[in-house]
Amino acid sequence: MLVPAIENRRAYRAISSEALPEGALDEILRAGTLAPSCYNNQPWHLVVAQGQTLQAVHEALSEGNAWARKAPVIVALVTRPCDDCRLDDGRDYAHFDLGLCAMNMMIQATHLGLVAHPIAGFNPKKVRSALGIPKDYDVVSLLVIGQRGDPAHLEEWQKKAETGPRDRKSLDQVVHWNKW
Numbered sequence: 001m002l003v004p005a006i007e008n009r010r011a012y013r014a015i016s017s018e019a020l021p022e023g024a025l026d027e028i029l030r031a032g033t034l035a036p037s038c039y040n041n042q043p044w045h046l047v048v049a050q051g052q053t054l055q056a057v058h059e060a061l062s063e064g065n066a067w068a069r070k071a072p073v074i075v076a077l078v079t080r081p082c083d084d085c086r087l088d089d090g091r092d093y094a095h096f097d098l099g100l101c102a103m104n105m106m107i108q109a110t111h112l113g114l115v116a117h118p119i120a121g122f123n124p125k126k127v128r129s130a131l132g133i134p135k136d137y138d139v140v141s142l143l144v145i146g147q148r149g150d151p152a153h154l155e156e157w158q159k160k161a162e163t164g165p166r167d168r169k170s171l172d173q174v175v176h177w178n179k180w
């Protein structure tokens, strides 16, 4: 049986503008920082936007992500390659490790009954400027966090995506036993 928070997590877009329960954001951020990282470099920066700061982040959202404007919290997931392992053969681990941090945050949020939805659809220059993020850091994703809300304002395809079956490649397509 899968861990319920893994099975139940979905990229819900119906989010309520209600504040998060007391203490929830701290737990989500703490869960992120417990992720493993290469050499324990912990290359992540989690820039929390809430209240008035959110308005400026909203300006950076792509049109398709208008649903994210309802959320009471958006966390910018930020790193830079030089803060993590960079191997001579070209392997860089900062983005990988930031992804592990993000997944921990999503699992913790789901465990708390909340939505945590990562997005790439935003203008990173605008986010950097809104949140004062230095130029040499990559704004890799925004994590939109909130309580589940009313899907009425969503487009039809978005409503379906909330409740339809999980769309995944079969294990046969992605798992290679002993040989590719």
Ligand SMILES: Cc1cc2nc3c(=O)[nH]c(=O)nc-3n(C[C@H](O)[C@H](O)[C@H](O)COP(=O)(O)O)c2cc1C
Binding pocket: 009, 010, 011, 012, 013, 064, 065, 118, 119, 120, 121, 122, 141, 166
């Ligand atoms: C790096 C990344 C970027 C994403 N960007 C967006 C986005 O800009 N807008 C959006 O609505 N969903 C975005 N998603 C959510 C995915 O569409 C979603 O995770 C995928 O369709 C699988 O659905 P599920 O998470 O509900 O299983 C993104 C997810 C990831 C991991």
